[in-house]
Structure formats: C-alpha cells, structure tokens
Amino acid sequence: MSKKDLLKKQKKQLAKKFKSRCYVCRKPFGKYFVFHHIYYVDGEPFYKDFKDSTDYQLAVLPFVKKNKRQFLLLCKAHHHLVEWRRSIKDMAMWRRFCKAGKMK
Numbered sequence: 001m002s003k004k005d006l007l008k009k010q011k012k013q014l015a016k017k018f019k020s021r022c023y024v025c026r027k028p029f030g031k032y033f034v035f036h037h038i039y040y041v042d043g044e045p046f047y048k049d050f051k052d053s054t055d056y057q058l059a060v061l062p063f064v065k066k067n068k069r070q071f072l073l074l075c076k077a078h079h080h081l082v083e084w085r086r087s088i089k090d091m092a093m094w095r096r097f098c099k100a101g102k103m104k
Helices: 003-018 053-066 076-087 091-102
Strands: 034-037 071-074
Touching: 003 053, 003 071, 034 053, 034 076, 071 076
Parallel strands: none
Antiparallel strands: 034 071
C-alpha cells in the first residue's frame, strides 16, 4: 500500500470522529480535507518541518487520534480561509475586511 493510500484510509477512519463533515460548512468528508490544529502541544510536528505534505499528515494523525479536541476537520476552502485569517495581525484591517463583506 502506498503512503497516499494509507493516508487516505486513515484520514477517512479518523474523519468519523468529526462526523465526517467540515466544521465550518458541514460539507461531507472528501478529497483535500485537513485536520487543522486549534493549538499545538510541545513535540507535535509542524508542517514547515516536512518537505512532503503526505509525510506531515501521516505524522499528525496519531495526535489527532489521541486528542480530537485539539483539531478541526476542514474542507480545503475553509482551511485556506482559517489560515489566511490567522495571518492578519492588524485588527483595524480585520474590521475593515468584515465591514466590506457586509456591504451590498
């Protein structure tokens, strides 16, 4: 079994602990879903430490299994938005962005 096949199988199994849906939009589990860290604990792997995303995801799965409250299951689109939001450090910019989103 290839690494990608192993990852797919293990992610599908773990996704059941998250109701097999994106936390944000409730989209059913599928391709490109990610277990997103809510917070990190010492000793856990960081994405930047891996050259290959498959290796990173395989390394993180035991931590997801151990403590599911530390993770969210997100579809690709919402994982991207969550990461983008975390990159905004200026609260005034965030407020302007939110206000622009409410304009008609």
